[in-house]
Every structure is written in C-alpha cells, then in structure tokens.
Amino acid sequence: MILTVDVGNTRIKAAVFEGSTVLENFVFEKNELEKKIEKILKKFPNCSDLVVASVGNVEKQSFLAFENELNIHFLTHEDVYPFVNKYATPKTLGIDRMVLASGATLQFPKQNRLVIDAGTCITYDFIDENDNYLGGAISPGLRLRYEALHNYTAKLPLLAFEVPELYIGNSTAQAIHSGVVNGFVYEIDGFIDEYRANFSNFIIILTGGDAVFLAKRLKNTIFANSNFLLESLNQTFQYKIDND
Numbered sequence: 491m492i493l494t495v496d497v498g499n500t501r502i503k504a505a506v507f508e509g510s511t512v513l514e515n516f517v518f519e520k521n522e523l524e525k526k527i528e529k530i531l532k533k534f535p536n537c538s539d540l541v542v543a544s545v546g547n548v549e550k551q552s553f554l555a556f557e558n559e560l561n562i563h564f565l566t567h568e569d570v571y572p573f574v575n576k577y578a579t580p581k582t583l584g585i586d587r588m589v590l591a592s593g594a595t596l597q598f599p600k601q602n603r604l605v606i607d608a609g610t611c612i613t614y615d616f617i618d619e620n621d622n623y624l625g626g627a628i629s630p631g632l633r634l635r636y637e638a639l640h641n642y643t644a645k646l647p648l649l650a651f652e653v654p655e656l657y658i659g660n661s662t663a664q665a666i667h668s669g670v671v672n673g674f675v676y677e678i679d680g681f682i683d684e685y686r687a688n689f690s691n692f693i694i695i696l697t698g699g700d701a702v703f704l705a706k707r708l709k710n711t712i713f714a715n716s717n718f719l720l721e722s723l724n725q726t727f728q729y730k731i732d733n734d
C-alpha cells in the first residue's frame with residue numbers, strides 16, 4: 491500500500507493506493523499536514539511507502555516524523571523519469587510538471603501528449619511521441635485571476651467563481667466573470683487548437699482543481715481526470731523502483 495501526497499501551491503492532496511487502485515482520497519490545508527497523515531496511517535497501517543511531490547514550501551523535513559512507520563520518498567530532479575527532459579532549464583522545472591509528464595509518458599505510450607493542469611496555475615506540458623519532454627506554458631489559474639484583479643486594482647471587488655451569463659458582461663460583476671471564466675476557457679481552447687494543428691496522434695489529459703468544471707465548457711471535448719497527478723505519482727514511484 492502506497493500513500494501519495496501532492497503538496498500544491500494552495501492545498502495538499504493525498505491518496506492511498508493498492509496497486510493502481512485508489513482506496514481513498516484526501517484534501518487538506520498545509521497547517522494540518524502532520525495530523526492528517528497520522529490519521530491516514532492509522533486508517534491504513536499497511537502503507538509501506540509515502541511518496542511526495544511538493545511545489546509548495548513544504549520540505550522533506552515535514553515528513554521525517556513518519557520515518558519509523560514507512561519509507562519516505564520525496565521526489566527531486568535527481569530521480570529517474572521515463573522521458574528525456576529537453577527543457578532549457580531542467581532544474582527549475584516544477585516537480586509537479588515532471589510527475590504529470592511521467593504519468594502521461596507511462597500511461598499513454600508512443601503518442602504525442604499534452605497535459606493541462608488547471609490548478610492554482612494552469613500548466614501545459616507536452617511530451618512528444620518519442621518521449622521528449624519539450625515544455626509548455628504557465629499561466630494564472632481561475633482563482634488566481636479573480637484575486638489578481640482585486641489585489642492589483644483599486645475598484646474591482648473580489649468575487650467568488652460564477653459561470654458568466656454572456657460574454658458581453660453588462661455589469662462590473664458580469665464583466666469580471668466573463669473576463670476571468672471565459673478568458674480561462676478561451677485560453678485553453680486556443681492552446682488545444684494550436685497543438686492539434688501542429689501534431690497528430692495526440693492525446694490530451696486534463697487535471698487539477700478546475701478540471702471538471704472546465705471539461706464541460708471547452709469546445710474541444712476532452713476527458714478530465716482530477717486524480718491524474720496522484721495516479722502519476724504512484725506510477726512514477728513504481729517506475730523508480732523498477733529502474734533505480
């Protein structure tokens with residue numbers, strides 16, 4: 491049994507795996523980390539390994555309290571990954587993006603893959619059919635867009651996410667919802683169109699906190715898997731065991 495932990499920019503997500511099956515999912519805040527992990531391990535005492543991908547400010551030390559109970563694997567740039575990293579600055583590539591790229595490479599062999607993670611940031615990661623990781627894009631996520639409009643202007647309120655009625659927003663609130671939500675959807679559809687125009691034999695994986703909402707609104711129909719990062723963590727760990 492494996493406990494996978496994804497320390498994102500905003501929150502932490504975790505899942506217990508038996509082989510490739512998810513037994514249970516968890517979401518919690520960073521200040522609850524130790525308590526929650528303790529609780530999970532009490533419920534699943536057969537967990538033998540804890541695998542962490544962190545892009546947040548949570549370091550390996552935070553997990554050392556559990557060292558006596560199970561093996562801790564804190565993924566770094568030095569681990570083995572199933573793709574060739576062609577990023578010009580491989581050491582600054584986010585570990586979450588490396589794990590997503592691993593999962594895509596292992597789950598969908600011999601094809602062009604685009605992973606879109608709609609979380610705090612939207613990240614686009616492209617791995618070609620020869621398993622070269624080429625890079626992609628980073629842009630502000632849905633919640634971040636609402637917050638940025640409020641934080642960097644004098645007059646714009648902080649609104650909670652709402653599906654806009656029209657693209658012509660007829661009030662301040664509707665204009666913000668249209669700009670944020672429609673802009674978010676148009677951006678992603680635009681990127682997908684661009685990749686589709688340039689590559690064939692092509693799969694798109696959509697994940698992250700906003701994936702389910704997004705999947706329903708994209709002009710391009712693609713399948714959303716909110717658990718893709720945690721599944722990829724589990725697979726990256728298996729790959730590491732087999733190839734180290």
Ligand SMILES: Nc1ncnc2c1ncn2[C@@H]1O[C@H](COP(=O)(O)OP(=O)(O)OP(=O)(O)O)[C@@H](O)[C@H]1O
Nearest residue numbers: 498499500501608609610611631632633698699700
């Ligand atoms: N309870 C919640 N807290 C924060 N964001 C949420 C919540 N529920 C849904 N969301 C949506 O999820 C998005 C954040 O995604 P996610 O939870 O994947 O981010 P994260 O934990 O920071 O992870 P990452 O850094 O990997 O993106 C926000 O844009 C927001 O619209």
Ligand SMILES: CC(C)(CO)[C@@H](O)C(=O)NCCC(=O)O
Nearest residue numbers: 545582583584586587611613628
């Ligand atoms: C882009 C984020 C913030 C998305 O979580 C993360 O992957 C990260 O901190 N990346 C480092 C920069 C890069 O990937 O090039």
Ligand SMILES: [K+]
Nearest residue numbers: 607609610611
């Ligand atoms: K993300």
